[in-house]
Amino acid sequence: MGKAYPSLDTHLTTDIAIIGAGISGALTAYYLRNSGYSVVVVDKRHAGMGSTAASTSFLQYEIDTPMIDLAKYAGEENAVQSYELCRKAIYDIAAICKKLKPQFDFHLRPSLQYASYKKDKEELYEEYKMRKKYDFDVRWLEPEYIREHFRLDSPAAILSKDAAEVDAYLLTHALLGTFFKAGHKVYNNTGITDIEYHKRYIKLTTGTGFTIKAKKLIIACGYESQKYIPKKIADVYATYAVVTEPVNKEVLWYRSSLIWETAFPYLYFRIVTGNRILIGGKDDLFHDPDVRDGRIKRKTDMLIQAFSKKMDIPVKPDFSWAGAFAVTKDGLPYIGTIPERKNTYFALGFGGNGITFSAIAAEIICDELLGIKNENAALFSFNR
Numbered sequence: 001m002g003k004a005y006p007s008l009d010t011h012l013t014t015d016i017a018i019i020g021a022g023i024s025g026a027l028t029a030y031y032l033r034n035s036g037y038s039v040v041v042v043d044k045r046h047a048g049m050g051s052t053a054a055s056t057s058f059l060q061y062e063i064d065t066p067m068i069d070l071a072k073y074a075g076e077e078n079a080v081q082s083y084e085l086c087r088k089a090i091y092d093i094a095a096i097c098k099k100l101k102p103q104f105d106f107h108l109r110p111s112l113q114y115a116s117y118k119k120d121k122e123e124l125y126e127e128y129k130m131r132k133k134y135d136f137d138v139r140w141l142e143p144e145y146i147r148e149h150f151r152l153d154s155p156a157a158i159l160s161k162d163a164a165e166v167d168a169y170l171l172t173h174a175l176l177g178t179f180f181k182a183g184h185k186v187y188n189n190t191g192i193t194d195i196e197y198h199k200r201y202i203k204l205t206t207g208t209g210f211t212i213k214a215k216k217l218i219i220a221c222g223y224e225s226q227k228y229i230p231k232k233i234a235d236v237y238a239t240y241a242v243v244t245e246p247v248n249k250e251v252l253w254y255r256s257s258l259i260w261e262t263a264f265p266y267l268y269f270r271i272v273t274g275n276r277i278l279i280g281g282k283d284d285l286f287h288d289p290d291v292r293d294g295r296i297k298r299k300t301d302m303l304i305q306a307f308s309k310k311m312d313i314p315v316k317p318d319f320s321w322a323g324a325f326a327v328t329k330d331g332l333p334y335i336g337t338i339p340e341r342k343n344t345y346f347a348l349g350f351g352g353n354g355i356t357f358s359a360i361a362a363e364i365i366c367d368e369l370l371g372i373k374n375e376n377a378a379l380f381s382f383n384r
């Protein structure tokens, strides 16, 4: 369990306030820790207990929209740049994990995307060619190889070298710990219920009536950020995950690859500590946390069934959970400012693979606050 920070019980003044202590808020806070600004992070829950705690912690540059489709929405150059930035984010997070004291557990893993159906093979091959053209380290795999190395039946697959796994909740706490040791403040159980814009400062009021006056505000509230933005920018999905009982180590697959598929919503799985398998997916639209949680049992059965249909490994569920995440039309997050909220920056780690976006958001926002031009900011801007 991460550190339990206190709730805010006084009035505060700071240079920068960050609402949201998930992986996006924590990475942004970490980037700003030596900026010379005073920074305060607040969260209405225990830090990291939003989508971050639910995350299955795949780090993939492959976002929810394939590169070939993103090229149609955003243009080929932008699609490639987004994928390159997500790939870089994996290695940025690796470098951060190495610097944290004590060094934080981070593992590079290959990522295998298999064709769910025969009809997906052609499009998957187009995706492979495009990634290859832009120097992504990918291999095209045929059924026999897939069966032999992954115990999986599929007509084809792309194996990507650049992916990783990291515990997002514990990383959030390690980042906040470093930020806190640098002299900044973190408050748990401190919900912001009102934001007022004044000429020289932004006043945040908590549910218990305390105030924070800040010159700049960063909103890192995950899928709950929508309420601060006048235009609808994303749909929110519920998603489900199960960890199995330990399986025989002999049946596990090639280099503990992260595995996912072409169907949408996709099934995905990876090996976790103790030779267990983490299986996730079966997303549906999110309306109500109680309805979502009421479906966990049925979704667990569906996940186990879907896994068993594909993989030649007998599994039994051990524990399951659900969470929510936001998805935009083009699969890219929104990062930066909107005219309706002065001196306010949005750090949104949207998407099923949102953690790489959290790292990109942290870098862009930190640059903006330090007056450094960030060439990548336009890709994720609210005006795109």
Ligand SMILES: Cc1cc2nc3c(=O)[nH]c(=O)nc-3n(C[C@H](O)[C@H](O)[C@H](O)COP(=O)(O)OP(=O)(O)OC[C@H]3O[C@@H](n4cnc5c(N)ncnc54)[C@H](O)[C@@H]3O)c2cc1C
Pocket (backbone or CB within 6 Å): 019, 020, 021, 022, 023, 024, 025, 042, 043, 044, 045, 046, 047, 048, 049, 050, 051, 052, 053, 054, 055, 056, 057, 058, 059, 060, 168, 190, 191, 192, 193, 220, 221, 222, 223, 224, 239, 240, 241, 280, 322, 323, 324, 325, 347, 348, 349, 350, 351, 352, 353, 354, 355, 356, 358
């Ligand atoms: C089951 C599941 C599996 C996933 N798997 C992966 C994966 O394998 N790889 C990947 O990259 N991504 C994955 N994701 C997505 C990933 O979890 C998110 O992209 C990421 O956690 C978003 O982080 P965040 O900090 O932006 O949001 P959150 O973690 O949701 O943090 C936002 C924080 O803001 C706080 N907050 C909100 N409103 C207020 C307020 N008014 N006042 C104070 N605090 C407030 C919340 O309490 C919360 O802690 C998954 C998501 C789920 C649900």
